[in-house]
Amino acid sequence: MRGGRASRRWTLLIAAFCALPAAAQVAGQWRDSAHIWRAVCGHCHGAGVARPLFGTPLPPQAIIAITRNGLNGMPAFVTAQLSDHELERLAQWLREQPAGAQERD
């Protein structure tokens, strides 16, 4: 990038906003599984568009494989968006949620 003053302005702005990661939503930036659920999965699986997943009996490996590669209308979620570790934790978290609980408001 050229233009000293312009790039200084950018540096300042960026520095200001780095302190406030605005609910960033890619691998390594998710707060926890509940955050992933609220921002992504719950829009379908907690809203009657796709099957409910709280308390699912699906084995974690199945949840992981389907999330990674997609299935039918469900999109695939790449590692850059959800790391292997985040996905494993999410699969476990889904199994631990009380079945039939209010999934998304």
Add this chain to the structure above:
Amino acid sequence: MTQFVALPPGLSAAEFERALGELRGLLGTDRVVAVADRLRPYQKMMIPAPDEAHVPSGVVMAESVTEVQGILAICNRYRIPLWPTSTGRNFGYGTSSPATRGQLILDLRRMNRILEVDAELGTALVEPGVTYQQLHDYLSERDIPLWLDFPGPGPIVSPLGNTLERGGGNTPYGDHFAHACGMEVVLADGRVLRTGMGSIPNTTSWQVFKYGYGPYLDGIFTQSNFGVVTKLGLWLMPAPPGHRTVLVQFDAEAQLPAAVDTMRRLQLQRVITNVGVMATAVMALSTFKTRAELYDGPGPVPQPVIDAAARDSGIATWNMTFTLYGTPAQIAPNLAIVTEAFEAVGGRVNPDFHDGSQVNELSLASFGILNWVGGGGLAWFAPVSPARGSDAARQAKLARRILGAHGFDYLAAPTLNGRDLHHLIALVYNRNDADEKQRANRCFEQLVHEFAQHGYGLYRVGIDYMDKLAGIYGSVNRDVNRAIKQALDPNGILAPGKSGIHP
């Protein structure tokens, strides 16, 4: 040596391996992907295109403009074609897949900073990986009273990616490119262009005035392959003091022209300021019913079956929605005007409808249409038409006939926006059934062809039809695009085939 799933055209495996080594030197090993199981998620498509024609050779992920420049330098040196994506969720148009086999996907989802939001002016500056959900959360966490306008898959897609496709949503800011202001573009040779007022050092006005000085360039970086867009300015709508979403229903197919003409008039008079979405009965049904629940025979669901199911659920033949925004004192007279106008042409007016997409509520409810037949197949067929009743009726008849002849239902949501109408049709099919996929492909082909014969072109198309659609738009149009391409990207490394533009 790695077993590659596809190679960039003209490169040997050894040369590609060497290039990947350089890319790993730049980005680290995690952000360079070429192994089959890590590439598979990038290959999932909805359109009825042959998968093998669109296999990427790999994926690289940039986290900064400097890294984008470094990637471009390496790709120029090795002549590796690079397919940029923001969140890579171009569903029904090719998702993440490149137009031609062997391109390296440039995944920009990790460049996801919201760089600036000006609450007073209603502007934002975002990077490619920012999603509408992220921006929505940002605004609500800070109580900034600005609304977003988003496409159906809003929570998981990118304002920048969608705007580059000239996509749309359902509020008064529904034409996304019309509400974008200022881009940062990395050109193929690594130079960084800031469009409009952004070219001035220390600019104060990049996100408020689009045109700057001289030719207005932003358009050439949409639906094109002339640069990698790394920042985009957005205009955001001030949250209105109130709103009221109206549903107008028409029971007879013959009422379509009058409905469209009335809507256009009210939009041109600015009584209605957002798009008017007109869902067919099947489109409305598909959001909560499956086809199998209604009918298990071959071919499209028979009209009497649809009519009966629609009646049971309070759905009409045509279901039009729009929203009146403003204070109660503004909404009341406008509601009276629209009620009188639509009732005069036989519409049933329900002034207490709810559609989250018109009032800043993110959801993925529109994914319900993928449950209609199941099997994950969807191709958007999106012809443009004048917002005139006679054209709308002609298109509806044509689409219904062609879809029906291939055994598909008419899932449509013609979207009126003043003078033009985007006749959005979801060709949904079972992608797990090879015959049905072929049938969907042939159907799409016939739709494109026959609509063109009637003088109707698409506003956007999937990766497998880009060349054909560019052909319909004619040779001079193509020559001009190729001349720009050659000037800006002489090695032809950026997204060859995008919009039918080749080096």
